[in-house]
Amino acid sequence: MPLSRPPKWADKWLEHILPIHLVDEVMGDLHEAYRWRLSEKGESYAKRMFIWEVFRSMRFFSQKSQNNNQLMLLGNYVKIGYRFLWKTRTYSSINIFGLAIGIAIAWLSSVYVVEELSFDRFHEKSGRTYRIVADLEHNGIHKIGGASYIMGEEFPKQIPAIESISRYKSWYVLLKTGEGTVPYVAHRADRDLFNILDFEFVSGGYSSFDNPDAVVISESVANRLGKESIPEELELTTYNGATKRYQISGVYKDFPANSTIRPGILISIRHYANTNQHRLKTWFDINMNVVLTLMRDADAADVSALMTKILLQNGDFSGSNVELKLQPFTKIHTSSEYETGNGLRATANKELIYLVLIIGIFCLVISSINFANFSVSNYMTRMKEVAVRKILGSGRKRVFQQFIVEIFLSSSLALVLSLVIILIIAPLFSVYADKSYTVFTFLHWKYLVVGFVILYIVTLLSGFYPSIVLSGFDLVSAIKGKLRISSKGIFNRSLLVVQFALAVFLVTGMIVFERQLDLMLGFDPGYDDSGILYMEIPDPDEQKVDFVKSEMLAISGISAVTRFAGNNNTTYKAGETVFDTYHNRVDEHYIPILKLKLTAGRNFDPSRSSDIAEGVIVNESFIRRAGLKDPVGKRIPFKYGDLNNPVVIGIVKDYHFLDLTRQMEPMVLYMSPQYVYQHVLVKSEAHDIAFINQLDRTWRQVFDPFPFNYTQLSELNKRQYEWESQIKELTQYGAIIAIFLACMGLMGVVGTHVRQRLKEVSIRKVNGATPQLIFRLFLTRYVVFTLVGFMIGITGAFYLLGSWLDKYIVRIALGWEISLISLLIISVIAFVAILSQLYKPMYLNPVKYLRDE
């Protein structure tokens, strides 16, 4: 019979937990007791007892860690690390500062990205909350971000998987606040909205929400109404001029900024139903949002299929394919697939988020590489220390640990310093990103975790290389002081190349975005927007609009006024030819004010009643798409409202009424009153305060209490490219930081290289080498790195940017010109960085470095 032994694992575990001075006694006793119990009461009892005793021995473990070797060594590492940092404080502080910049940028960008991606997730049921959207296939696929009133009415009755459902629609009103009447967007919703989203009421509640004369408001609105106490009523004026007081039945806490839905004033959807009876029964009258929460076990695809089925039973969709879908609530923020509106605001752009992330990662990688290179060269002075440690018996693992601890120490300092940097740049970034970041945002535990994760990544990224280099060198040469870091190492070189590739990537991006934006802003859209003011009409009463127009024309300085309805969409059908076309109701001044060019025919003439009743002016794209030949004076089969087979009286040259990411689309202009006028353009030479005041007075005379708001048309056009200019700005900052960091890295590498070769340079100088020769000696090898990095960077940039530019109708060419500018920028800066380090060997006094031999 083989000898019975205590369980091996328990024995191992015991050995692990026991402090060394107790091993003999306790382990010995336990083993002896095992034998004793084995002989007396059998194996299973002995084993059970042994395991129990091992478990009870855990109490000795606390004695173990108190005089732990590893812990003592750790203390020693920290102490030595601290002394070394202090000894090389100038060099180290540059090193740490560079890393701090990288960490700060990475931290900032990761907070931004985390925040953007965590949008709307704070609602408890956000995971099973959806919005109804529709895909309509009709001359191409139309993605419609919205639903109708009746869907919100019928779906919950017919689909049991819907837990709660609410309609959500904007309501434009004037709100009477403590500081006067202001335009405000209130929202109409169903009572279920309070079950879908996490509302927190500070007073009152939503129990009387179904009363159409009661509202619930957010705290911020309450504060605007009255300073001291929450008022009982508020006064709203609708856009048809009716003023009414509403009872405030509850006040809730405002939703945080990372919310797509942020209502200020909520009123029951019945309020809408009461005033819009004619819009309640049409299934595909899409003019509001419907959000819903599904039951826990429901499948969104099944529910949307059922919805589509119900929709098709209730409407005639022959000739087109329609499908209802459920868009996850948390996806609304970053998705540009479906439009948002009616109180839902999608502000994020995925590309922008990725760009921020890329810049953050790039900066972190570049600065980590710098840090690694800096550290290696800094620690080279400690080869003797490492050699002594090794002779005294510390293995490679211990030396490795030591340097990891030291690097962790430096990167922790960098983390603290990066907080200071964030303190400075966070307010700037907040303004830029339209967020309210302060340094306290970053001290929130969630983002502190992010910070520490970054810290660990940095320590790993930048710690391994120097630690491996330092722990692994040859003992004898080290102690003789003969070792030097070879700059021939493939790894070292490729790091430099990577840094430059990343910097070049961002620099090229910067140039491309800059040029593309310039191109778009300077692009002639086919009309003249200079000196034109744009206003929105609050009250579409035709008489009022006519009156305001005539009053405005009386103001000196105004040369012309035009009214128009805005771009609308319809389908043109003529036999086989079917396409979507834009149409716009304008007046006779529209074409002259915008200086649109008529290529054939004439402008509208209001003195001819036929022009008003059935005259249209179409653009060239329309002619092309419709395949018309010489259409002026002929009737075309265009139909919209009462406008039936109108006569073409003129052809206008194509102009970009849409932004430059969109193709030139067909357009029909008419005067026939199929739409109310909603916009006014005023052309004037002067835009001074007196003039604006005069305009303001005229406006109020007609539209009071609606305030007078105006925008320069050219400003409005620029805003179309807001996103592009945001991207441009962001890459600009990213590129500048990346170049700065990459140059720091270059300086570090060159500096190390130079210091190691001072003696060689001195001998060369003694033998007659000129500064120019020395310069060339060093420069040539770095030119190669820079060029290889440049090639990689520009290839990557061209590849990615090329596909991005493809969506624009007008786009810059990515050619040698941009490469050349980017090369020039990079090489000039790199040259200066290298030169600053080469100054020393070029002009050193050889005696100084040769003296000791």
Added chain:
Amino acid sequence: MNDYSLGALEELILLVLLSQGKTYGVEIAKQYEHHFNQSISLPAIHVVLKRLEKKGFVKSEFGEPTAERGGRRKRNYEATDLGYKLAVKLQENRNRIWSTIPKMEVKYATI
């Protein structure tokens, strides 16, 4: 002397040490089981021994390694003079109190 107090297990182990002379963990466990007819875990004994040693009632030294211990040394414990005095003192105290307890009579017996 009166400042020292001992837990029940501490006192028992001290008594075992006094009666056995020089001894070690497993032997104490055997004695304990012999006297009280119930098992005891060794770490409990170890902890008590360390505590007694810290208080100065026992002293210890390494003994011989044996095969059944896996070649590990014993640690032999021995009561000190102080330990002896304390045990005597505790026993005297107990006797004094015991003497005041009346003989068991009817009132206990009927319970």
